[in-house]
Amino acid sequence: MIVKAFSSSANLGAGYDILALAHNAFEDTIEIEAKNSSELDIKVEGEGVPLAVEKNSASYALYELLREYNVRAKVRLKVIKGIPAGLGLGSSGASAAAAVYGANELFKLGLSRQELVKFAMKGEIASSGSPHPDNVAASLIGGVISVVNPNSIKVEQVPINLDFELILIIPLVKIEAKTKKAREMVPKQIEISKYVANARYLSSLILGFIKGDRELIRLGLNDDIVEKSREPLFPYYPKIKEVSLLNNAIGACVSGAGPTIAIFVDSMSDKNKIIDESLKVCKAYGYECIYKLAKVSGGAWIERRD
Ligand SMILES: Nc1ncnc2c1ncn2[C@@H]1O[C@H](COP(=O)(O)OP(=O)(O)OP(=O)(O)O)[C@@H](O)[C@H]1O
Numbered sequence: 001m002i003v004k005a006f007s008s009s010a011n012l013g014a015g016y017d018i019l020a021l022a023h024n025a026f027e028d029t030i031e032i033e034a035k036n037s038s039e040l041d042i043k044v045e046g047e048g049v050p051l052a053v054e055k056n057s058a059s060y061a062l063y064e065l066l067r068e069y070n071v072r073a074k075v076r077l078k079v080i081k082g083i084p085a086g087l088g089l090g091s092s093g094a095s096a097a098a099a100v101y102g103a104n105e106l107f108k109l110g111l112s113r114q115e116l117v118k119f120a121m122k123g124e125i126a127s128s129g130s131p132h133p134d135n136v137a138a139s140l141i142g143g144v145i146s147v148v149n150p151n152s153i154k155v156e157q158v159p160i161n162l163d164f165e166l167i168l169i170i171p172l173v174k175i176e177a178k179t180k181k182a183r184e185m186v187p188k189q190i191e192i193s194k195y196v197a198n199a200r201y202l203s204s205l206i207l208g209f210i211k212g213d214r215e216l217i218r219l220g221l222n223d224d225i226v227e228k229s230r231e232p233l234f235p236y237y238p239k240i241k242e243v244s245l246l247n248n249a250i251g252a253c254v255s256g257a258g259p260t261i262a263i264f265v266d267s268m269s270d271k272n273k274i275i276d277e278s279l280k281v282c283k284a285y286g287y288e289c290i291y292k293l294a295k296v297s298g299g300a301w302i303e304r305r306d
């Protein structure tokens with residue numbers, strides 16, 4: 001069986017570990033084969049990914065799912081990366097999402113996409129040491145998702161009523177254990193005034209998506225807490241946001257834990273100028289960046305059944 005899942009951008013401003021958006025910028029492919037066996041035995045293959053089951057987000061998520069449902073089989077998993085890792089594009093999350101989505105079909109477990117989030121998120125322990133559900137939920141379910149309850153893992157899709165595109169500004173860098181480091185940079189305590197500001201941004205963004213109101217989305221794509229604390233990982237971000245807004249982007253935010261920046265644009269935005277000026281900002285800060293245009297995408301899908 002061949003299964004695929006798209007990349008994603010998590011957080012979207014103030015929605016740290018809550019919001020994420022699936023997009024068609026990149027996709028991961030997972031091949032799964034299974035044979036009868038008296039015990040569960042998973043082998044993982046792939047280039048540029050860890051090959052120990054507990055270190056690879058796809059195999060670890062799969063292991064957690066199959067163990068829970070007492071599946072005994074010899075499973076071969078091949079991870080074919082299309083999504084560059086460590087750049088804030090939900091790379092580890094998409095592999096995990098595709099793996100559990102495929103296994104659910106292959107072993108006829110009958111779980112919904114929402115139910116699969118609980119297992120796919122375990123894959124993030126392998127990549128960043130913490131089971132955040134945002135990227136995996138977007139790659140599994142598609143669209144913009146909101147994690148409304150992290151304990152029972154309740155995830156809802158946010159209706160989107162505005163036609164927009166993303167310009168992803170992607171620096172070609174390698175930051176070892178990036179998400180783990182970025183999570184350690186987030187403050188443990190915050191002032192109540194910052195909490196209120198962020199809650200306003202979050203409600204404005206969600207209302208903006210539902211009402212199709214670009215001004216609310218622009219206001220909502222802000223974060224006074226998490227993005228700020230992580231700025232050393234993406235020092236070019238404030239300037240890229242400034243040139244994007246000057247050229248009438250809807251808004252801009254850090255994609256996941258960075259260092260990619262996601263710029264929201266529509267027909268009123270000067271896309272070429274935003275791309276040109278953002279790439280110049282990268283250079284001025286000593287980073288080589290590329291750009292990629294993307295649209296909101298659907299969730300994981302079966303590419304081939306056999
Ligand atoms: N299947 C996988 N695909 C990609 N990375 C994986 C996978 N399994 C484990 N990893 C490890 O996860 C790390 C990359 O995860 P990281 O969280 O830094 O980036 P990301 O998943 O691309 O981005 P983000 O979560 O910020 O959107 C790398 O160390 C990589 O070796």
Ligand SMILES: N[C@@H](CCO)C(=O)O
Binds near residue numbers: 010088134182183256
């Ligand atoms: N919500 C997670 C996403 C990682 O891509 C974080 O910001 O750490």
